[in-house]
Every structure is written in structure tokens, then in C-alpha cells.
Amino acid sequence: MALANFFSKTSLAASQILQGYDETDFKRKLNTVTIEIAFDGEAVSSPEGIFTLDLTTRLLARLYPNLHINALDISAKNQKEKLEELAKSINPIISLNENVPFASIIVGNSLVSREGLVFYTGSNEWVVSFSQNHPVGSGNSSNPFGAGAAACFSAANLFRAIFKGQLVNGDLDDSFSLSLINFQKPDSEECVSFANTSIDFDETFLVGLGAIGNGALWALTKLSNAKGCIHIIDPEKLDISNLQRYVLATQDDVNEDKIRLCSRYGVPGLFSPFKGTWAEFLTKRQNWNLPIVALAVDSAEGRIAVQSSLPNIILNAWTQPSDLGISRHYNFLEQPCVACLYPPKTGLQSKTQLIAGAIGLPEKEILIREIVYNNSPLDENWIREISEAKAVPFDELKSFIGMPISVFYTKALCGGIITTNSNNQQIETPMAFQSALAGILLASELVLQVCGLRKDNIETMTRINLLKALAQYLNEPLAKKQNTTCFCCDEDFRLAYKTKYHYEENEK
Ligand SMILES: [Zn+2]
Numbered sequence: 001m002a003l004a005n006f007f008s009k010t011s012l013a014a015s016q017i018l019q020g021y022d023e024t025d026f027k028r029k030l031n032t033v034t035i036e037i038a039f040d041g042e043a044v045s046s047p048e049g050i051f052t053l054d055l056t057t058r059l060l061a062r063l064y065p066n067l068h069i070n071a072l073d074i075s076a077k078n079q080k081e082k083l084e085e086l087a088k089s090i091n092p093i094i095s096l097n098e099n100v101p102f103a104s105i106i107v108g109n110s111l112v113s114r115e116g117l118v119f120y121t122g123s124n125e126w127v128v129s130f131s132q133n134h135p136v137g138s139g140n141s142s143n144p145f146g147a148g149a150a151a152c153f154s155a156a157n158l159f160r161a162i163f164k165g166q167l168v169n170g171d172l173d174d175s176f177s178l179s180l181i182n183f184q185k186p187d188s189e190e191c192v193s194f195a196n197t198s199i200d201f202d203e204t205f206l207v208g209l210g211a212i213g214n215g216a217l218w219a220l221t222k223l224s225n226a227k228g229c230i231h232i233i234d235p236e237k238l239d240i241s242n243l244q245r246y247v248l249a250t251q252d253d254v255n256e257d258k259i260r261l262c263s264r265y266g267v268p269g270l271f272s273p274f275k276g277t278w279a280e281f282l283t284k285r286q287n288w289n290l291p292i293v294a295l296a297v298d299s300a301e302g303r304i305a306v307q308s309s310l311p312n313i314i315l316n317a318w319t320q321p322s323d324l325g326i327s328r329h330y331n332f333l334e335q336p337c338v339a340c341l342y343p344p345k346t347g348l349q350s351k352t353q354l355i356a357g358a359i360g361l362p363e364k365e366i367l368i369r370e371i372v373y374n375n376s377p378l379d380e381n382w383i384r385e386i387s388e389a390k391a392v393p394f395d396e397l398k399s400f401i402g403m404p405i406s407v408f409y410t411k412a413l414c415g416g417i418i419t420t421n422s423n424n425q426q427i428e429t430p431m432a433f434q435s436a437l438a439g440i441l442l443a444s445e446l447v448l449q450v451c452g453l454r455k456d457n458i459e460t461m462t463r464i465n466l467l468k469a470l471a472q473y474l475n476e477p478l479a480k481k482q483n484t485t486c487f488c489c490d491e492d493f494r495l496a497y498k499t500k501y502h503y504e505e506n507e508k
Pocket residue numbers: 336337338339340341486487488489
């Protein structure tokens with residue numbers, strides 16, 4: 001047995017996303033597969049290759065008890081030992097063996113021949129690349145974002161490959177490239193190079209050093225050309241269960257303050273850690289001018305607390321069972337604020353988000369809003385979709401045809417016909433690759449923003465579901481609602497924001 005000493009948390013996370021979860025079966029699957037992380041001399045001579053390998057090891061060592069860390073040529077040998085040490089610092093009883101791998105993650109330019117699955121993983125600046133067929137290489141830049149995201153996508157494919165039978169539509173990706181600048185297929189002519197960019201954070205704030213904060217900090221600690229100050233605010237100590245998905249944390253960090261991670265890895269002087277809550281931080285700071293806040297907290301209350309202190313810009317990252325993502329709040333006066341996304345009445349999620357998540361169709365939330373609002377009856381197509389999404393036989397659901405969706409939600413859910421974790425949001429436990437990607441995207445948004453690298457406007461939200469193959473459209477518009485009770489419509493808050501950031505009275 002070489003499962004980590006925080007396995008119970010891993011089991012909890014898996015139980016929330018795998019259908020028909022059985023812990024004994026889950027353990028057996030983990031114990032019987034060996035995963036290979038293989039790399040060549042080209043991978044280890046490129047900073048991006050090293051970043052991908054580092055994060056891949058950090059992600060996989062948390063979940064899989066059998067890893068084969070494999071240098072494919074002599075010039076890659078020196079990394080093997082480093083990565084093995086890293087894996088052991090996370091799970092000291094991990095088995096590092098050379099068994100025939102169930103799947104291989106390949107970083108570099110080497111084409112390999114294996115009986116099992118092969119996931120070629122790499123990046124070029126902001127572009128993530130993945131293929132099951134051919135090497136994708138790693139860029140030579142010091143940009144950690146594409147490289148880190150690549151590690152998350154391949155870890156997600158690996159998880160889907162092993163637990164395919166327990167995931168709905170959990171198909172693997174075949175090959176893709178994705179730009180983190182616009183979340184579309186990369187356009188080579190618009191490649192934004194990182195090399196000559198000096199990153200000045202001036203004064204920036206990262207709130208929360210939980211699982212998402214760890215992903216963000218992982219990326220931020222890789223920046224060699226950054227200056228300014230990033231305040232990092234978190235009140236808690238790290239406990240053993242956090243190792244399940246805190247990518248920077250090792251056994252040595254247990255029982256230490258979470259903010260200690262900044263000093264363990266940080267570029268000297270870039271991070272200014274504060275142990276305490278956001279409110280305590282503001283009280284001590286005595287200055288409520290907050291140019292950019294990156295939100296990595298895990299509760300609606302935490303997010304709303306930060307929004308109510310009126311930062312100029314907020315970048316917000318989240319994970320939920322169905323997806324993860326980023327929302328961008330550049331202008332409190334004209335765009336939806338963070339609190340708009342977390343209406344206080346229903347706590348963490350709006351009712352339509354809850355319903356959409358519960359019936360297994362989170363990507364249809366916008367459509368569901370419409371049918372909830374109009375109280376229109378569910379037709380057979382909807383019931384068939386729900387039946388497929390939740391893997392419940394159509395016959396058990398067909399009596400609901402013609403019922404309004406909110407009635408369906410209450411009856412089917414309360415009657416136990418469909419089950420969900422959406423009503424247990426507080427104990428929601430994502431997988432490490434989900435939280436890490438949310439964090440990396442948050443850090444990426446921060447750097448794109450402070451450097452002004454994004455030339456074209458982007459929608460308010462970007463969502464990615466790592467439990468399915470990559471969707472074609474990831475960005476989602478969100479219009480500001482007028483006359484809601486949210487405080488972004490409150491005249492006093494609006495005036496305070498205008499005054500603080502010197503906005504002219506030029507609104508319509
Ligand atoms: Zn609002």
C-alpha cells in the first residue's frame with residue numbers, strides 16, 4: 001500500500017464526482033495502475049518543460065500511489081531524482097517503480113511507443129498543447145501559464161481515462177491547443193511573447209491561499225521578471241487533508257501557516273504575506289484603495305466581503321463539481337460585480353445554478369434561467385437530456401414530462417431519484433487538477449491585466465469542465481442587471497467607487 005496519509009480527503013473528493021462511488025473499488029483502481037511521467041533532454045532544457053514536469057509531479061503524487069518517473073535520455077537524468085524527491089515530499093510512501101504503465105505523460109519532443117495510453121503534454125507561452133498522437137514540445141520562455149495549465153489538462157485526461165465508466169461523457173481529449181489569452185484555438189500571428197515583458201504588479205492582492213490560491217501562487221513563484229508587491233492574505237494553518245489538492249504543499253508544511261508557502265517558494269520581496277482575514281488586513285492597512293484583487297476564497301461570503309470593500313478591479317476564480325473558471329470584474333459601475341454572481345439569498349449559488357448543477361446540465365444554466373423564469377414545462381427532450389446526464393433510466397423520469405423545472409427539481413431531488421452534491425456546497429472538495437487550473441488561470445489573468453497584454457475584450461466569464469473533453473466555447477457573456485438589490489446598483493456604493501477611483505460622471 002502506498003496511498004498517501006491524506007487519502008480520506010482524496011476519497012471524499014472522488015466520491016463527489018464519480019458515479020456509483022465505492023471506496024474499495026476506488027483504492028483498488030489506484031493501487032493497480034502505474035503512471036509514467038517521461039521526459040527528454042529537450043524538456044529539461046526548456047523552462048516551460050521544467051514547469052510542466054514540476055506541476056505534473058505535484059498533481060500526480062497526491063493521487064496515484066505508483067509512479068514511474070522516467071528520463072528518456074541521458075541529458076534528462078538530472079531531473080529524475082529531483083522529481084522523485086518532490087513526489088516523496090508529498091507522499092513519503094509512494095512507490096516509484098518501473099511497472100508497465102497504464103498511461104504515460106510525455107513532456108518534450110520524443111515520440112514513444114507504449115502499450116498503454118500516451119498523453120503528450122506541452123506549451124508555448126500562453127498556449128497549452130495536448131495530443132494522444134504526437135509530441136507537442138515545450139517552449140523556451142519563462143512563461144509558466146501554458147505550461148502549468150498543460151499539466152492540469154493531462155492530469156484530468158488521466159483521471160478520466162481511469163474512471164471513464166463512472167463519469168458521464170468523460171471522453172478523453174484527442175489533440176488540442178488552447179490560448180489562455182482568448183480561450184480559443186491559438187492564432188499564431190497574435191502570439192504575445194512573455195520574454196520582453198517586465199511584469200510590474202505595483203500593489204496587488206491575492207486573497208486566500210487555499211487550493212486555488214496554491215495554484216495561483218505556484219505560477220506566480222515561477223515569474224523571474226516580476227516586480228512590485230503582491231499582498232497575500234490568509235488566516236489559516238495548513239492541515240494534513242489540505243495536501244490532497246494544495247499543489248505547493250508538502251508534508252513539511254502541515255501545521256504551519258498557509259502564508260508560509262510564500263516564503264518557502266517566493267521570489268524574494270515580491271510577496272508580502274499577511275496572516276489574518278481580509279477585514280483584519282484592511283484594518284491594519286488603513287487604506288482602502290485597492291487597484292486589483294485576485295480572489296481565491298472558497299465561500300460566497302468571503303467573496304462578497306472583498307467586493308464590499310470596493311476594489312477597482314476584481315478577478316475571481318472558482319471551482320464547483322461541474323466546472324471551474326474565472327470571472328472578470330473590471331468596472332463596478334458598468335459590469336456585473338462579484339456579488340451579482342453569488343446572490344446572498346441562496347448562499348453560494350443562484351437557484352438556477354443549483355438546478356442546472358443538480359440535473360447534471362451546468363452548461364445549460366442560461367437556458368435553464370429562461371425556463372425557470374417562465375415556469376415553462378419540461379418537454380421530453382429535456383427529460384432525456386437529464387436522464388443521460390445523470391445516468392438515470394428514462395422510464396424513471398418520464399412521469400415528470402410537462403412539469404415545471406422547479407417542481408421537477410424539488411420532487412426528483414428530494415425523492416432521491418436524482419442525487420447531487422450541490423446542496424452540500426460547503427464541503428465540496430474538488431480534485432487537485434481542478435483547483436490548480438483555477439489558480440493558474442487566476443494568476444494568468446492577473447499578469448495579462450497588469451501587463452495590458454490582452455488586446456481584445458473578453459467576456460466576463462470563462463468556464464472549463466475538466467471532467468469532459470474540452471468544449472468549443474469557453475467564454476460566457478454576462479450583462480449587468482439593472483435595478484437589482486445587489487450593491488453594485490446601490491447609489492451609495494456607486495458613489496464611493498466613483499470617488500475612490502476618480503471615475504467621471506459620464507454614465508448614461
Ligand atoms: Zn452586483
